[in-house]
Amino acid sequence: MSHLSILPTALDDPERLQVVLQEQGYKVTRRTILFTLGSGQIPVEVLASKGSIRLGWRQLPGQQCLDLVTDLGHDAAQPFYQQQLSQIIRRYALHQAMTSIPGLQDQGYTVEAPQDFAVSR
Numbered sequence: 001m002s003h004l005s006i007l008p009t010a011l012d013d014p015e016r017l018q019v020v021l022q023e024q025g026y027k028v029t030r031r032t033i034l035f036t037l038g039s040g041q042i043p044v045e046v047l048a049s050k051g052s053i054r055l056g057w058r059q060l061p062g063q064q065c066l067d068l069v070t071d072l073g074h075d076a077a078q079p080f081y082q083q084q085l086s087q088i089i090r091r092y093a094l095h096q097a098m099t100s101i102p103g104l105q106d107q108g109y110t111v112e113a114p115q116d117f118a119v120s121r
Contacts, residue, residue: 009089010065012064012065014030016099017088020092021088026048028047029046034071036071039069042056042058044057045066054070054071055068055069055088056070
């Protein structure tokens, strides 16, 4: 089990989130509108699309963390969304850890293979 799965991870960097989402095959659009059935049009900072999946993150006034916005209207899709979000958060935590340790990237460590969250040198 990855130690990253136990790290509390707050998504607070839209640029880092964009990189993570693109590594996982999402098409990312910045500063756009997420259209949902229930809430209508919601302005988002980051919109990720892959197939029928649409995930948006917005920054609420006075908050540092990004707030997830999506349309979970289909109950059957909820476990799938949860799995996708878990992968995104673990990958984000890995990127966050890699940049928070001074000199780690200078020593040749990189993040590879979006599926296995490997760190190599």
